[in-house]
Amino acid sequence: MxxxxxxxxxxxxxxxxxxxxxxxxxxxxxxLGREAIPPLIPTLIDDLQISPxxxxxxxxxxxxxxxxxxxxxxxxxxALSRKTVLTGSLAILVIGFxxxxxxxxxxxxxVGFVLVGLGAGLYFVPSRALLTDVFGERRGHVFGxxxxxxxxxxGAAAGVTLAAISIGVWQLSFxxxxxxxxxxxxxxxxxxxxxxxxGRVSLELxxxxxxxxxxxxxxxxxxxxxxxxxxxxxxxxFLPTFLRAEKSFNPTLAGAxxxxxxxxxxxxxxxxxxxxxxxxxxxxxxIAIAVAIVGLVVLITSGTAATAVIGVVVVAxxxxxxxxxxxxxxxxxxxxxxxxxxxxAMKTIWTGIGSFAPTYVGVVATRWSYGLAFxxxxxxxxxxxxxxxxxxxxxxxxxxx
Numbered sequence: 163m164x165x166x167x168x169x170x171x172x173x174x175x176x177x178x179x180x181x182x183x184x185x186x187x188x189x190x191x192x193x194l195g196r197e198a199i200p201p202l203i204p205t206l207i208d209d210l211q212i213s214p215x216x217x218x219x220x221x222x223x224x225x226x227x228x229x230x231x232x233x234x235x236x237x238x239x240x241a242l243s244r245k246t247v248l249t250g251s252l253a254i255l256v257i258g259f260x261x262x263x264x265x266x267x268x269x270x271x272x273v274g275f276v277l278v279g280l281g282a283g284l285y286f287v288p289s290r291a292l293l294t295d296v297f298g299e300r301r302g303h304v305f306g307x308x309x310x311x312x313x314x315x316x317g318a319a320a321g322v323t324l325a326a327i328s329i330g331v332w333q334l335s336f337x338x339x340x341x342x343x344x345x346x347x348x349x350x351x352x353x354x355x356x357x358x359x360x361g362r363v364s365l366e367l368x369x370x371x372x373x374x375x376x377x378x379x380x381x382x383x384x385x386x387x388x389x390x391x392x393x394x395x396x397x398x399x400f401l402p403t404f405l406r407a408e409k410s411f412n413p414t415l416a417g418a419x420x421x422x423x424x425x426x427x428x429x430x431x432x433x434x435x436x437x438x439x440x441x442x443x444x445x446x447x448x449i450a451i452a453v454a455i456v457g458l459v460v461l462i463t464s465g466t467a468a469t470a471v472i473g474v475v476v477v478a479x480x481x482x483x484x485x486x487x488x489x490x491x492x493x494x495x496x497x498x499x500x501x502x503x504x505x506x507a508m509k510t511i512w513t514g515i516g517s518f519a520p521t522y523v524g525v526v527a528t529r530w531s532y533g534l535a536f537x538x539x540x541x542x543x544x545x546x547x548x549x550x551x552x553x554x555x556x557x558x559x560x561x562x563x
Contacts, residue, residue: 178296180353182304185289186311188252188346192282194315194322195259195339197424199224201323201402201417205332210268214403218524220268221399224275225517229510231283236506239288244295245350247288252347255281256340263336283513287506294493302443302490306435309486310428317424320402320417327413380495380508382549387488387512389546390451393539394481396519397458398423401474404532409470419474426475427482438487444554446487451547454480458540462533 203217212220239247258277265271290305297304319335326334402420405411411419438446454477461473493505526535 177353180349181292181296182307184346184349184353185248185293186308187342187349188248188285189289189308189312190315191339191342191346192255192285192315193312193424194319194342195255195262195336196224196278196282197316197319197398198323198335198339200399201320201420202327202332202335203400203403204406204413205327206271209332210271212268213524213528215521215524215528216268218399218520218522220271220275221395221520222517223272224279225395225520226514227276227279228283229512229514229517231280232287232509232513233506235284236287236291236504236509238284239291244288244292247284248292249347249350251281251284251288252343252350253281254284256343256347257281259336259339259343263333263340265333287509290489290493290505300439302435302439302486303432304435305486305490306432309431309435309482313424313427313431313482315424317421317428319424320421324414324417379553380492382553383488383492384508384511386447386546386549387492387508388515389542389549390481390484391512391516392519392522393454393458393542394519395513395516396523396539397477397481397536399520400523400527400532400535403527404536405470405474407527408531408533409464409467411467411470415467419471422471422475423478423482426478430479430483431486434483435486435490438490442554443487443491444550447484447491448547448550448554450480450483450487451543451550452480453483455540455543455547456480458536458543462536462540 199221203214203221206212206220207214207217235247235251254277258274258281261270261277262274265274289308293304293308322338323332323335326332401423402411402413402416405416405419406413434446434450457473457476457478457480459473460476461470464470464473489505492508495504522538523532523535526532526538
């Protein structure tokens, strides 16, 4: 236990610790705002007079822009500087959430979604790359801390949203987000030693694509992550609505169950990251997917509210253990001078495809049921489990040889 305490103090110490604090607080704010949206879906459907399919399309737009911004964000941070891209992304996020805080039409909602997706996409990969620059082989640990910070924000989102809805002004959900993002923006300007670099940058899509796809293990892991991302984005985007429609939860209970996803993630993220650093990141990923599959089956087949909540908690445990370990593994496959762009290219693909999950849920739910839509995610995760299992067994056999 003494070693754990020493390690914890070391990552928070000095200038490095301030960077970790700023980047974690920024991700907390992004998740606070972005995860305030799913609990608002039933309210948005009523207030804006839209269908579940239209609401799902709006979420898809946000996630798709977020996905398409990943590679440019990573590439720009490699070619210019981490500081330049991160501060720019924070400014875009402030504008995006300001737009959502005054929206009264579906068109305005889409504009806000586009800006939030763009800002979040430009923020995430450069923040991971800067943490890797600073912490090196301990990146799994600090990735877990950053992920847990995001989960704190996401967990608070349901409470903030319910408070805003209770006073009849759901747009107020985004005001705390704007304040935190503004503070983080000024903190990064003050604390980061990076230079301001402005210039023309070639995205080098062809070279990056060839480099990423030349690594056979990266190709397999990309397919696995596509499956996980699709399941996660669909699950997260419609969980409160699923619980209300399929399990007869009231809004408060559905919001509490939604918040529990992120409470679990606060604990699981850092633990999974450290465990992956210590043993095998791929093995931890295999276990995480297996846990998520079990949780989904329990959730879909549950006959009581208590069983449904257990299912939600188990799904959250698996799906939130996965990102810190697998992203730490993936970023280690690429050269240091292109790691942000390479990870960004992969994240663009898996998040881009995953962005269609909310639309998939909306279409299936409109025609059949939310339960059937969620059952499709079990199949997605089963594919990912098989891919990671083969990679792990292959690595074990090579080690034994």
